[in-house]
Amino acid sequence: MASWSLAPEYHSLSEDLGSLESVFELQGERLTKDPLSEVIRIERHGVRYYVKRYWGAGKGLRRYLGRPRVKAEWQNLKLFAKWGIPTAPIVAHGLERKTGAFVRGALVTRELENTLDLAEVANRQDVRLTDQEWVQVISQQLAKSTRTMHDHHFTHNDLKWRNLLVNEKAELFFIDCPTGSFWWGPLLRYRIVKDLACLDKVAKRVLSRTQRLRFYLQYRGRNRLSSGDKRRVLRILKFFEGRE
16 A cells, blocks of 8 residues: 655646656656665756655565654654754655555655755865854754754754755755654663764864854853763763774
């Protein structure tokens, strides 16, 4: 059985995006591919869309247990939108099961125009990174959205600079979150440290210690570190030791 949902405002694209079958027939520019999925980019009426197609959920019981990756991604993007975290607009999504096992699924999002991921900004040594005001504006947005997630007991689990987009207006967007989930207690605290350590992995290369500390204080909503903050910062700094 296949289920499919196309957002009403994109009804004009129903010929291409009106069903799971038609989405899997689309031809476009292939951006990524692995044994279980691929991402292509298409353009319709001057607007570009990203189509993520999954045809596997793993071997054995993985096809039956838990959320398929594609479903987790669209549900997490909807959570971001609900919580006021800027993200890519969802155009269509759905999946197909056979006798309870995942067969295939897809997610279509609209392009966030004139954006660049922060990893590319860092790799290019973009001049904006030398602009203190620009860094401050991005840092504040990132801190606020990250804290919003964590306040809901939700962690991204892949909060890397490549999954953060910024446009020419210095607006920040969160994308690609298929492994994000809810946690509680010690597991939540560990995952929060992981999220923050993922962000700092690139930040320590391109930002000053003062800018990194300012981000953490923005995230905490404080003017100075408490003793608990100092312990957490130490865990963040040591998180990837021996793993790189």
